[in-house]
Amino acid sequence: MDWDKLRIFHAVASAGSLTHAGETLHLSQSAVSRQIRALEESLGTTLFHRHARGLILTEQGELLFDATKAMARRLEAAEARIRDSREEVFGELRVTTTIAFGTLWLAPRLKALYDRYPDLNIDLMLEERVLDLPMREADVAIRMKEPSQADLIRRKLMEVRMRLYATPAYLEAAGTPERIEDISSHRLVCQNTSAPQVSAGARLVQLLMTHDVRSRLTVNNYFGVLQAVLNDLGIGVLPDYLTQDFPQLVRVLPELESEEVPVYLAYPEELRHSRRIAAFRDFVTEEVIAHRRRMREGEAA
DSSP states (O other): OOHHHHHHHHHHHHHTSHHHHHHHHTOOHHHHHHHHHHHHHHHTSOOEEEETTEEEEOHHHHHHHHHHHHHHHHHHHHHHHHHHTSSOOOEEEEEEEOHHHIIIIIGGGHHHHHHHOTTEEEEEEEOSSOOOTTTTSOSEEEESSOOOOSSEEEEEEEEEOEEEEEOHHHHHHHOOOSSGGGGGGSEEEEEOTTSSOOHHHHHHHHHHHTTOOOEEEEESSHHHHHHHHHTTOOEEEEEGGGTTTOTTOEEEEEEEEOOOEEEEEEEEGGGTTOHHHHHHHHHHHHHHHHHHHHHHHHHHO
């Protein structure tokens, strides 16, 4: 099978248009069309349905497109390894983590990484869905549990606990609870237990709800919970890594907290020697060590 024709087919299938594919490949529309017809003739099948608004893959076209997508991913991985064999750290690094950790802990610290490697481009993908690293949906992940996928290198970074926090202004107006039963007279701000989140946080919320909480605000991520707490709406269930960056928060019912939530960094085995991965891994590890030290100092104080 002609590799050049497969490259043109992949561009057309991705763009859904001969014209757009031609612009990407720097070829005329007629040249692209000829190559597609030649590929269809060599395979003895039709790969596209032609419509006025563009091209749609046939069933056979879908099968071939799945194959060319897999080829493209392997070529990208090979290109990354070849580039990273040099001394420089540059190019794109796709990082996935949860909305809360990425927004509230990781993103504010990335300036130090960019200062060190100004030619590095990070694509930060924040979502609760677990992306498939072996299929290269992302290059590296930070997850709130140990990854279960095979062929991953993983490193435990730290542990997180969910605790209760409020602002001094809220506590001055509503009073400070002394016992867990007192939570019934306060507004609880938390994630809905049905929302994607770590199970330890959901269990802590479920425990609090057994104490007749009459007023509550639920948000589907911890960033929203934090914003509500900072604006004096109530007592929030939040991860403890926030305390350094938001020192105005006051811990409420300090004897109450969730079980430990492990935080892992993971990346595919095939990227073991990637300099971009190594640079990001070492940077995050350094930041975690500094974070732990400051937390110990804060607790001691």
